[in-house]
Structures are given as C-alpha cells and as structure tokens.
Amino acid sequence: MRSFYAVVPLSLALRAAALYEDWHFGNMFAIGPASNAQITKATYSLTPPAVPCGSVQEKSEAPWLSIWVGVSASMSDQTADLFQPLLNWSPDQEAQGCPATAEEWCVATSTYHLSGQVQQPYITVPNKSQIDFTITVDSNEITQEVSIAGEQVSKQSDDKSVSPTFLYSSNECYLNSCGTVAGYSWDNLTIHLNQADPNFGETLILYNATSSGLTTSDEGKTWHAESIKINEDYFYTDGSQKECSS
Structure with a gap:
C-alpha cells in the first residue's frame, strides 16, 4: 500500500481530457493491476455522506458530483470501457434525470464508453x-448490481469488452463547483481474481484516503479490505477549501 498525490488523478484526467475538459477528479483509491490475473468479481458497500454544501452554479x-468505484483494464486509456455504478448529486437533480431532492443522492449502474455513458x-x-454494490465478470458479460436494504434497485449487463485488472474510485465533479464533500x-x-496473485494487495494506492490495507486468506485469489476511508x-473553481456550517 502506498500514498501518492499526482499519478492517479493525472491518469483519471487523461481518461476525460480528450473529450470532457470540464470534468475534475478528487480524492480516491486504486488497486491493480494484477500480475497475470484478472478481476472476476468485486463487492463493496457505502453509506453515502451528507450531500455537498457550498455548490455554485x-x-x-x-x-x-459523482462518487464511484469501477473496474477496467486501464486507468488512462480512453478506449478501455469503465464499469462504474454511480452515486450522483446535483443542486438541480431534475436536470440530471434524478428523481431525488437536493438533500438526497441518486444511484444507478453505469458504463463509460469512449462513445458516451x-x-x-x-x-x-x-x-x-447502506448501498451494496456487486460487479461480476464472466466469459461474455460484465454485470453491475446495486441493492438498498437487501432489495435490488439497479442492474446492467454489458458485453465483456475488457478483462478488468484495475479497480479504482474517484470523487468526480462536473464544472468544478460542486462545493465541499x-x-x-x-x-x-x-x-x-481468476488466479492467485500474492502481491495484489501491495498495489493499493491512496490519494487523500486511508486504509488498513488488503488481506487474503487463500494465498492471493481473494482480497478483502474492511474499509477505505x-x-x-473540495471542488471550487478558485481552489478554496470551505467547511460546511453546522
């Protein structure tokens, strides 16, 4: 496990830069690539934070703003599809097709293709x-499932266009004025993983995040983290850092 402050956000920016200059990426983690192994399944949970404060139109x-974890074969190659269930919020939820109020989040299974989302x-x-996420990779499809309180609320299956070797996350803000998260x-x-990789746990990278790390109980085929915090x-066009008032 190692922390760093430039390489991963740059990789994410490269994924969006060619087409979407208004996308900005914040705190996150990344795991991978696996050595001669591929990710076949990932499960994780999230209790969403309070919605952002201080957003400016x-x-x-x-x-x-989107908060997500996804799997792909690359973090920078625009042609490598990214399978990323999205937790989304906007001060204008209706404009994003979200039925929630501005005090709530929305969630959906989602895949980024070079041609669009x-x-x-x-x-x-x-x-x-609590939201529970599952991403399953089989020989033909990659399937995303989202459940709340044990009930499936969103599911999407796509053709297996990549063999995922990375799992990574980000806070992603469109227009860089989402406020404080x-x-x-x-x-x-x-x-x-489809085969054991005893070194996979060492690939965990944290950017303004903390974790006790990944552990394995089967010599590297399955890896587990209790939490990644x-x-x-902060997303402000002037680069400021503002705290939410209580």
Whole structure:
C-alpha cells in the first residue's frame, strides 16, 4: 500500500481530457493491476455522506458530483470501457434525470464508453441507507448490481469488452463547483481474481484516503479490505477549501 498525490488523478484526467475538459477528479483509491490475473468479481458497500454544501452554479448548467468505484483494464486509456455504478448529486437533480431532492443522492449502474455513458435510470437513495454494490465478470458479460436494504434497485449487463485488472474510485465533479464533500468510507470491499496473485494487495494506492490495507486468506485469489476511508474533498473553481456550517 502506498500514498501518492499526482499519478492517479493525472491518469483519471487523461481518461476525460480528450473529450470532457470540464470534468475534475478528487480524492480516491486504486488497486491493480494484477500480475497475470484478472478481476472476476468485486463487492463493496457505502453509506453515502451528507450531500455537498457550498455548490455554485457559475454557468448556464448546474454542476454535478459523482462518487464511484469501477473496474477496467486501464486507468488512462480512453478506449478501455469503465464499469462504474454511480452515486450522483446535483443542486438541480431534475436536470440530471434524478428523481431525488437536493438533500438526497441518486444511484444507478453505469458504463463509460469512449462513445458516451450508458446507464440505467437513477434511483433515489433514502438518507442514511447502506448501498451494496456487486460487479461480476464472466466469459461474455460484465454485470453491475446495486441493492438498498437487501432489495435490488439497479442492474446492467454489458458485453465483456475488457478483462478488468484495475479497480479504482474517484470523487468526480462536473464544472468544478460542486462545493465541499464530506468524508465517507467504502466498506467491506472484496475482490476475487481468476488466479492467485500474492502481491495484489501491495498495489493499493491512496490519494487523500486511508486504509488498513488488503488481506487474503487463500494465498492471493481473494482480497478483502474492511474499509477505505475517503477524506473530505473540495471542488471550487478558485481552489478554496470551505467547511460546511453546522
């Protein structure tokens, strides 16, 4: 496990830069690539933080924020599809096709292709609810599932266009004016590989995040982290860091 402050956000920026200059990436973690192994399944949970405060609409359209974990074969190659269930928020939820109020989050299974985003309809997340995510890779498809309180609320299956070797996350803000994002935790993260890789746990990289690390009980085929905590984050066009008032 190692922390760093430039390489991963740059990789994420490269993924978006060619087409989407208004996308900005914040705190996150990354795991991979596996050595001669591929990710076959990932499960993880999240209790969403409070919605952002201090967002500013500086253009004709409102900003929006996404929190996500996804799998792909690359972190920088635009042609490598990214399978990324999205937790989304905007001060103008209706404009994003989200049925929630501005005090709630929305969630949807979603896949990024070079040609654009393909996703299921957004579902409102009840405040303080735990969301459970599953990404499963088989020989033909990659399937994303999202459940709240044990009930599946979103599912999407795509052709297996890549063999995932990376699992990574980000706070992602459109227009860089989403405001202050409270810290939160990705919990009970488990990654299954198609073959054992005893060094996979050492690939964990943290950017303004903390974790006790990954452990394995089967010599490297299955890896588990109790939690990966993402620090408070800031998205302001002037680079400021503002705290939410209580």
